[in-house]
Amino acid sequence: AATSAKPCTSWKNSPRKPEQADETIMEASSFALIAHDLKNALGSLEGELESLIDDPSPAMAHSAYMRCTELRRQFVQFLTVYGAAGDMHTHCEDESPRDVLELVYRAGQIRHLSLPNAPRVVMDVAAEAPTYWYFDQRLVHMALDAAFHNASRFARSQVTLGLRGQDGFLVFVIDDDGPGLGAIDPSASSTGLGTDLCKSVAEAHRSGERRGHIALLNRPEGGARFELWLP
Template sequence: MDPKLAAIIIHDIKNSLGNLEGELRRLTDDVPRAQQAHVTCLALQEKLIAFLTLYKADSQGLRAQVEALSPLDFLQSLLREHQANRNGHGAQIVIDPANMPMVGFFDEHLVALALEAALQNASRFARTRIELGCQKNPAGGLIFTVHDDGPGVGAQEKKPSTGLGMDLCNAIATAHNKESQQGEARLSNHPDGGALFQLCLP
């Protein structure tokens, strides 16, 4: 892993810990503050998991444990967990069942990490809605998608991210390989507006 990237990630985690400590110090019976402290803690936990996954990919290589799974069941479970952790705050998140295959072959744990990172990114920009989907890849395999209704790729953030999310998604995508094919993570502008994240798996 690039030492500069590692330093940025560790610095970001340090700042998040500082924010959490401050929120918890001020926390008494203030329910909104309790909710914000919980969200901060979850975000920090996700950053640490992402960092450790990337570290493993860089030092040992990341291998996908591919299983036959229902993409719809998988996305519904992911959405339930995401919404439970966020207490219903933020943009509405829906699943688009159009053209979704009955069965797909992928690593449930790794793909969940990638899509959670994509959802975190989409949540920073979405105005009202985020859409999850999964379609067959014409080249074979699957394409998981996260589409938000925000300003699109290239929009400025008040608090810039570390870029850890896309690095993580690329590591997870490339861990999925089949013969000469390898997975790929993409981020682009959707023709109808907003950003479109695609996790392409062979």
């Protein structure tokens, strides 16, 4: 079984320098906007629940449930990124990358069966993909879940989950068949937090001097590709 050369390690940023003050202000502003979006989404959910009191409807109840699930996911993301504040810690162990990807796949299958407009989900794992790798399973699963939901918002009919090894990195891949990068987000409830979370999780994984990263690409055949690279 293939494994990474070294387990990833926890890391801390050095104290902020004076020239980083503008970046700190921008981060605070971004978190304020995200909190505002979450507040508005909660207000919308409150309206749906109030309507259910006077006119109970299974369809409306299911819609409110799905909205509540999405808000819970976004709130956990917000707390993770905000709580880390550039100082996210990893707790890495020898994990099965395919098992983590299958957690996302199963959740996507349930979503596809529950929501009529949700895209179908397929797995496309390279035969030579690493069997085991050192990473923080909880954080990586959270990042992949965020990337999957983002792909699902843009996909026309399908989201594809992939996995491969490349240049000493483990690479998780999520493809959609949507309009590609730069398209207007069709979801009014999106906070845009998912990309920040994925970037933070990737960079928290290190092996020696190498650090994880993400990549966002347009696919030649159409749609967008998200990649999570872990050393």
